[in-house]
Amino acid sequence: MSSSAAPSLAHRSIANIRTETGSGISGGPASPHTPSRIISSTFGSPSSLRAEEDIIVIELGSRFIKLGFAGEPAPKAVLSLGPEQLRRVGDFRTWDPDHKDDWHRRPTGKTWGDDHELWQYDAPIVSLMSSAVTSVVGAGTRSALVVDLGWAETSVTSVYEYREIRTTRTTRAGKMLVNETHNMLQDALSTSSAHSQKTRREREQGRHSLSFVECEEVACRLVWCRQVKRGDLPSIRRPEQQQPGGEALPTVEEQDESSPTSPIEEERSDSNVEVLIHSVEPAENLTLPFQQLSEPCENTYFAPHYSRSSFDDDELPIHHLIYQHLVQLPIDARAVCMSRIVFIGGCSRVIGLKRRIFDELSKLVHERGWDPVQGRAPKQYENNALLKRGSRRATEGPTEIEPPARETEERRVTGEDEPRSAADVIEDSLRKRDSHHPKIQGTLRPLGSLGPWGGASLACQLKVMAMANIDRELWLQQGVNGASRPSEVDVKAQQRQSMGPGGLMRGAGDVKRPSTAPKPIIDIRHIRENPELHEQNCLERNYVQQSKSPARINEIFAHWQALQKDSRAVRERSNLLRRQIANPASTSGDDNAEFNEIRSKTRDELLDEARVLKQKLAAVEQDEAKLVEEMEGLALAIPNLTSDVTPVGDEPRLLSYINEHPHETPSASDKVWRSHVHIGSELGLLDFAGAGTVSGWGWYYLLDEAAQLEQALVQYALAVATRHGWRQVAPPSVVYSHVAAACGFQPRDQNGEQQIYSLAQSAADAERGKPELSLAGTSEIPLAGMKAETTLDATELPAKRVAVSRCYRAEAGARGASTKGLYRVHEFTKVEMFAWTAPDADETVDVFEEMLDIQTEILGSLGLHCRVLEMPTADLGASAVRKCDIEAFFPSRQEQNDGWGEVTSASICTDYQTRRLATRAKIDGKLTFPWTVNGTALAVPRVLAALLEAGWNEQEMSVSIPACLQPWMEGKEKIVRKTIS
Numbered sequence: 001m002s003s004s005a006a007p008s009l010a011h012r013s014i015a016n017i018r019t020e021t022g023s024g025i026s027g028g029p030a031s032p033h034t035p036s037r038i039i040s041s042t043f044g045s046p047s048s049l050r051a052e053e054d055i056i057v058i059e060l061g062s063r064f065i066k067l068g069f070a071g072e073p074a075p076k077a078v079l080s081l082g083p084e085q086l087r088r089v090g091d092f093r094t095w096d097p098d099h100k101d102d103w104h105r106r107p108t109g110k111t112w113g114d115d116h117e118l119w120q121y122d123a124p125i126v127s128l129m130s131s132a133v134t135s136v137v138g139a140g141t142r143s144a145l146v147v148d149l150g151w152a153e154t155s156v157t158s159v160y161e162y163r164e165i166r167t168t169r170t171t172r173a174g175k176m177l178v179n180e181t182h183n184m185l186q187d188a189l190s191t192s193s194a195h196s197q198k199t200r201r202e203r204e205q206g207r208h209s210l211s212f213v214e215c216e217e218v219a220c221r222l223v224w225c226r227q228v229k230r231g232d233l234p235s236i237r238r239p240e241q242q243q244p245g246g247e248a249l250p251t252v253e254e255q256d257e258s259s260p261t262s263p264i265e266e267e268r269s270d271s272n273v274e275v276l277i278h279s280v281e282p283a284e285n286l287t288l289p290f291q292q293l294s295e296p297c298e299n300t301y302f303a304p305h306y307s308r309s310s311f312d313d314d315e316l317p318i319h320h321l322i323y324q325h326l327v328q329l330p331i332d333a334r335a336v337c338m339s340r341i342v343f344i345g346g347c348s349r350v351i352g353l354k355r356r357i358f359d360e361l362s363k364l365v366h367e368r369g370w371d372p373v374q375g376r377a378p379k380q381y382e383n384n385a386l387l388k389r390g391s392r393r394a395t396e397g398p399t400e401i402e403p404p405a406r407e408t409e410e411r412r413v414t415g416e417d418e419p420r421s422a423a424d425v426i427e428d429s430l431r432k433r434d435s436h437h438p439k440i441q442g443t444l445r446p447l448g449s450l451g452p453w454g455g456a457s458l459a460c461q462l463k464v465m466a467m468a469n470i471d472r473e474l475w476l477q478q479g480v481n482g483a484s485r486p487s488e489v490d491v492k493a494q495q496r497q498s499m500g501p502g503g504l505m506r507g508a509g510d511v512k513r514p515s516t517a518p519k520p521i522i523d524i525r526h527i528r529e530n531p532e533l534h535e536q537n538c539l540e541r542n543y544v545q546q547s548k549s550p551a552r553i554n555e556i557f558a559h560w561q562a563l564q565k566d567s568r569a570v571r572e573r574s575n576l577l578r579r580q581i582a583n584p585a586s587t588s589g590d591d592n593a594e595f596n597e598i599r600s601k602t603r604d605e606l607l608d609e610a611r612v613l614k615q616k617l618a619a620v621e622q623d624e625a626k627l628v629e630e631m632e633g634l635a636l637a638i639p640n641l642t643s644d645v646t647p648v649g650d651e652p653r654l655l656s657y658i659n660e661h662p663h664e665t666p667s668a669s670d671k672v673w674r675s676h677v678h679i680g681s682e683l684g685l686l687d688f689a690g691a692g693t694v695s696g697w698g699w700y701y702l703l704d705e706a707a708q709l710e711q712a713l714v715q716y717a718l719a720v721a722t723r724h725g726w727r728q729v730a731p732p733s734v735v736y737s738h739v740a741a742a743c744g745f746q747p748r749d750q751n752g753e754q755q756i757y758s759l760a761q762s763a764a765d766a767e768r769g770k771p772e773l774s775l776a777g778t779s780e781i782p783l784a785g786m787k788a789e790t791t792l793d794a795t796e797l798p799a800k801r802v803a804v805s806r807c808y809r810a811e812a813g814a815r816g817a818s819t820k821g822l823y824r825v826h827e828f829t830k831v832e833m834f835a836w837t838a839p840d841a842d843e844t845v846d847v848f849e850e851m852l853d854i855q856t857e858i859l860g861s862l863g864l865h866c867r868v869l870e871m872p873t874a875d876l877g878a879s880a881v882r883k884c885d886i887e888a889f890f891p892s893r894q895e896q897n898d899g900w901g902e903v904t905s906a907s908i909c910t911d912y913q914t915r916r917l918a919t920r921a922k923i924d925g926k927l928t929f930p931w932t933v934n935g936t937a938l939a940v941p942r943v944l945a946a947l948l949e950a951g952w953n954e955q956e957m958s959v960s961i962p963a964c965l966q967p968w969m970e971g972k973e974k975i976v977r978k979t980i981s
Contacts, residue, residue: 055460059131059453061346062151066453070460075453129459130164131452132157135344138455139447143333144340147322147357149347151175154301154318156325160333168325170316172301174219174347178212180296181219185210185277188286195280211279218275219296225352226294228359297350302360319360326365327372334370335442342449358446365444514771517738518789518918521929522635528554534638540648540873541639549634556634560627567620574613581606640744640912642873643882650874652885658859658866661889675892676945677821679952679959680706684978688821698811698826700941705975709947709961710829710940712968714804717831717938720858724850726802726833731782733806734759737772739785742916744879744909755809775808780934783834788917792930797921798837798847802937805830822941823890823901831937833906836914836930838923844908844931848882851906851935855886858938859903861964864946865889867900880907888946903942906935 055070068075132146136159148155151174158165186209190199195209202209273293275286298304301318303311308320316324322341326334341361343354449455527534531550538547580598598606647653680686685706691699702710722728737758757775776782783801792799807830822828833851837844852868859866871883884907887900911929914920921930951960959975966972 057453057456057460059456068453068457070457072457073450073454129456130157131344132159132164132167133162134452134455134459135342135449136162136340136455137459138450138452139340139342141340141447143336144342144447145322145326145337146342146344147318147348149173149318149343149345149350149353151346154321154345154347156322158325158329158333158337160336165333166325166329168321169314170318170321171314172303172316172318174345177223177296177300177347177350178216178219180299181223182208182210182215184288184292184296185215185218185275185286188288189277189280189284192284192286194282195284209280210277214277214279222273222275222293223296223350224294225297225301225350225356226291227352227356228363297353301353301357318357319364322357322361323364323368327370339443339445340447341445342447344449344451354446358444362444514738514769516771517736518742518916520632520636520742520916521918522632522915524553524631524635527635527638528557533641537641537873538639540642541876542874543639543878546637546639549638553631553634556627556631560624560631563620563624563627567617570613570616570620574610574617577606577610577613581610636916639876639878640881640910642876643908645870646876646882647870647872649872652869652871652875655868655870655884658856658868658886659864661865674949674952674954675821675890676948677892679948680821682957682977683959683975685948685975686822695826698824700822700825702944704978705969705972706944708969709944709965709975712965713938713940713943714829714831715968716964717858718802718804721802721831721833721854721937724854726800726854729783729786729801729803731776731779731786731803731805733776733782733808734773735776735781735785737774739788739917740774740776740781742788743781743784743913744877744916755811757808757810776805777809778807778830779803779805779832780834783832783934784913784919784932785917787836787919790919791927792836792919792921794838794921794923796836797923797930798835798843800833800835800847802831802833805832822945823893825941829940831939833935833937835933836919836921837933838921839911839928839931844910844933847933848884848906848908848935851933852884852886854937855904855906855935859886859888859943862943862947862962864903864943864950866903871905877907879909879912881910881912883907888942889950890946891949901942901946903939903946904936906933908933 057066057068057070057075059066059075065079066075067077067079131148132155135146135148136142136144142162143160144158146157146159148157153169153171154173155167155169157167186199186203189195189209190203192199199209271290273288273290275288277284277286303317311317311320326338329337341358343357348354450458527550531554534550535547538544538549576594576598581603584599601609642648677686677688683705685703687701687703691701718728737756740756756777759773759775761770761772782805783803786801787799806827808827809825811824811826833854835847835851837847856868866886866888869885869887871885875885876883883905885902886904888903889899890901891899893899893901909932911931913932914929919930920927922928947962948959951962952958953960953974956974957977961969961972961974
């Protein structure tokens, strides 16, 4: 793409891609709605031989589809969707008198159109771009107000820095224009002697007298828009005169709309037009005044015969719609968008329509300014001397009207002071009133555009970064905080300490919650009313530090109440002052000492006192906010309450066994119980030494049958869970740290260290407040966060999901004889079950027991000897009220815990996670917090280790493969030592 010599942004250099003379590229069949653009130059230099990865730009309109390659100025093909084709066939058939009956008798169940739907095409990447944003790119700017005069509706979209801020719509569009054209032609046809009776009868029955094609043809070819009389327009400068410095973008206007009316056009406006109608029998040649052809456009887009208050929000005239849209924009966005008004859409080609809309909008802005309140009340307030008494007191005196300089000099010489007549005073008052207009604070100006397709082609070719890579986190922060621009976001307040090399392993509880995180809704009242219960619960769970929080919360709450009580008088006094300052007449009916004292003060005295009280209240509110923040932080760290069936202490309760206990004998070779580490080395299945060189302690390689065995275990666990009605999910492995903290994921080993990996942040990410990321320690975290800030319907509960994911644990301080091999590693594969249930104990327990049944079925079919334990309070995590573990028997671990090792667990968390993630459920018309249940279907490394030890055959030097896994192991029954040939 060539560019001019002057330095400018690439997407603003559009002078060289405007329409030029010379041969052009045909955009397809000519149509009033989809005309071809004759442009000689191109956006890029695409080859005639297209590569497979070339970008294809498709514009989907209500009446057409345009296709072409990115970088070209016009589409290669334009499919106009006429009455006989798919997209517009509904509009066409409504003109058929028998359409209603035919529609009810239509055959149903047709699927022949499925082969022609766009989603059937196997495109590598599909990017959906807004037509408003691409039109802004086609206009060579970054912000604009796009008015899309389409077929079904007219939309007004404000685009600020390539982002849509607001969109408003009206039904006044091309469809209504064609209907108005039909009504005009039907009225003319009713005057014909040959068709008068039939036409009147059809009008009474609400039927159409003319064909859709002819009415649309007249609307597109002959209908025009009359202009506002020059005398009715406000005396404002032209756009090109308002900014003489040449800094503004060039204005592209149509010559027939911007130039003054010529005498020939004035003569033509008084002439007649003949319209030949073929859709009636016999054919009729209608003679219409040229002025009458402007009535359909007048009635459709401006509705001058109705008042503004008679319209609904979705049927506003175009100029009122644009004005209301601009009024509701932020001031800076409005100032930018109003100076870049872009008209697009098929109906924007109606002669004179764009100029008329712009003139009507200019009149509205000139008369009203940007005051959203209109009517008698504002005018009464402006003219009410009593209401404006305070503002007059602040002035130094009446405004003097200085006479002209020559008259002043004459008076100084003669010393005469001639009194002015009453007529002169009245004339001056009228002149002053007429010259008063609201401040517009901006410049109205139209801007030309290449249209949506051309803008999309240009954007794809230039790869505009602001459109392609908008920082999602920063944009979410702006949206959540109600900001309309980056300057409104307090980034400094959202900063967190970046993770350095020494800070890679941190607890999730230490993470600061950013503003984009779901706002937790903790039942602090229950903690305040039951401090002893929560303190005892913390001590039983071994949360010693958190056991002091309930008492501290009550202290903070008492302090907060004291601040509220002490500041009540200040707040009441401040409210009275604000009431008196805003409207002095509002306190005239109150008769007490305080009101009398306030009314006796001047406006300046009231403002001074209000300013002092505001500073006091600001300090009090700041202290209150700190107390509330501290109270919420303490409440978030308090663990969930404990179920009555959970044993108190640190000893679990045995519930049942799975399979018979094996009778193992020590290995004959080394007189010790063979471990999976030795077996894996013998059979060439595990490589810890190579992983130690690459990654360090706690990492491993699975080789050959061990890698197959991992996939077989995963597939088998998923098959069992899916058979029981659990839906599969593939979750992400990287999550926000505050989401992990909200799930209560703070696993602790015997030394109490935290077990989560946090990703290092760059200084730039920390500076702009980007939320911190962590590696998921379990897929429970992304599964719980999947429904954050959403409301579940009662029919969806219980919602059961099963997911397979890679899990990452720091396992700090976990080295020892009992943790060798695969028993405790940093990265592993796990199949996790997660469910949302109604807040009902019986229903939740049913899902919990279903999880235990699935775990029992999987481990039992693998031939492992296991025991099911009800875990004590000391082993519960922060979120669980009840937890059951299943431990498998490891012959090599008989010196530690009698050979038992945990392989799965299941927990009930009630509403601990949903309150912190703002997940709600609507049950019986009321919003509540659902309960969550989670359980491990299968943790691959430990189950694989248990299979190696349980299936080991010392004599044959082989490992038996359970029958349920053999379909995923190529039918193998054993794993044997490999021989090198």
